[in-house]
Amino acid sequence: MSRRxxxxxxxxxxxxxxxxxxxxxxxxxxxxxxxxxxGYLLDRVAVPERHVTNVVTAVVFDYRGFDTLGEEFILFTxxxxxxxxxxxxxxxxxxxxxxxxxxxxxVGGVLAVGAALLVGLWLVAFGYLxxxxxxxxxxVVAAAALLVFLVSSYRDWEGIGxxxxxxxLEAVGAGGFVVIGLAALVSGLxxxxxxxxxxxxxxLRSGGSVAFLNWATALEVSAALLVLFSExxxxxxxxxxxxxx
Amino acid sequence: xxxxxxxLGAPAVVLVRDxxxxxxxxxxxxxxxxxxxxxxxxxxxxxxxxxxxTVGYPLVVLVAIARIRSDKEEGDxx
Numbered sequence: 305m306s307r308r309x310x311x312x313x314x315x316x317x318x319x320x321x322x323x324x325x326x327x328x329x330x331x332x333x334x335x336x337x338x339x340x341x342x343g344y345l346l347d348r349v350a351v352p353e354r355h356v357t358n359v360v361t362a363v364v365f366d367y368r369g370f371d372t373l374g375e376e377f378i379l380f381t382x383x384x385x386x387x388x389x390x391x392x393x394x395x396x397x398x399x400x401x402x403x404x405x406x407x408x409x410x411v412g413g414v415l416a417v418g419a420a421l422l423v424g425l426w427l428v429a430f431g432y433l434x435x436x437x438x439x440x441x442x443x444v445v446a447a448a449a450l451l452v453f454l455v456s457s458y459r460d461w462e463g464i465g466x467x468x469x470x471x472x473l474e475a476v477g478a479g480g481f482v483v484i485g486l487a488a489l490v491s492g493l494x495x496x497x498x499x500x501x502x503x504x505x506x507x508l509r510s511g512g513s514v515a516f517l518n519w520a521t522a523l524e525v526s527a528a529l530l531v532l533f534s535e536x537x538x539x540x541x542x543x544x545x546x547x548x549x
Numbered sequence: 550x551x552x553x554x555x556x557l558g559a560p561a562v563v564l565v566r567d568x569x570x571x572x573x574x575x576x577x578x579x580x581x582x583x584x585x586x587x588x589x590x591x592x593x594x595x596x597x598x599x600x601x602x603t604v605g606y607p608l609v610v611l612v613a614i615a616r617i618r619s620d621k622e623e624g625d626x627x
Contacts, residue, residue, distance in 0.1 A: 360593040427596070435593045436593075436596060437593070437596075439597065439600075440593075440596040440599070440600050443601075443604055444600060444604075446604075447604045450604075529605070533608065536609075536612045540612055540615060540616045541612065541615060544615060544616075
């Protein structure tokens with residue numbers, strides 16, 4: 305395609321896209337003038353009904369828990385797909401000698417791993433009291449494990465990234481969500497009904513089932529990310545490093 | 550301030566041509582959005598943006614870049 309043809313396609317498309325965008329922006333309510341009734345309603349009922357101070361988590365793991373189940377299985381299915389594609393009967397991984405020599409990186413790195421792990425667990429644990437929750441906390445926990453690979457060596461990472469550890473963890477996380485939902489069904493209530501008492505507002509013992517769904521999600525998300533990373537590493541990065549060393 | 554950072558970050562990501570620099574910049578751009586969300590009172594969205602924009606997305610792109618580069622080097626050698 306010549307430059308002229310490309311411009312002839314690009315400029316009208318840009319114009320249409322920009323016009324649509326401006327049109328959409330103009331139609332937005334002013335900042336602070338939210339018009340949907342649902343948000344106000346939840347804001348009012350979440351704390352009295354569920355004793356959960358983070359309304360977002362109350363929506364994700366209670367009022368709209370079924371949607372979250374679907375989302376969790378989107379992630380689960382995606383990871384299963386990656387594993388099916390990448391996990392073959394590949395030959396024994398080559399011995400890698402990629403230890404980081406710098407003491408500064410190692411010491412700083414170990415501290416960073418600890419800090420990230422702590423932040424991740426904190427985000428999960430208090431996810432239904434303050435901003436956070438299983439999804440975000442789970443990713444941070446996974447990132448802490450990835451840091452082990454970055455600041456140490458592939459050999460240290462292999463212990464964490466082993467499929468024998470991660471696969472069961474991911475399954476327990478995804479399955480745990482369903483089991484909690486079924487527990488309500490068994491007790492004669494609709495699927496995923498919050499059957500544990502609401503507890504005391506503002507403490508870790510609040511929200512009932514929300515807390516357990518939160519931890520199940522955290523387990524699923526962090527294990528899923530680590531499975532992905534470990535498959536990517538095995539398939540793409542280890543062969544490269546072995547070649548260049 | 551936060552809006553200015555985001556407004557500067559977006560074109561910067563597009564204008565830089567080297568994919569490696571681009572992904573680092575996109576991480577910083579993600580950060581500016583995180584600050585913006587915090588300022589606008591949406592800490593939950595900010596946290597999600599933080600983990601997706603600075604952990605998940607750069608990771609996948611970096612692996613892809615590493616893979617493409619090695620293929621290219623092999624191709625050059627032939």
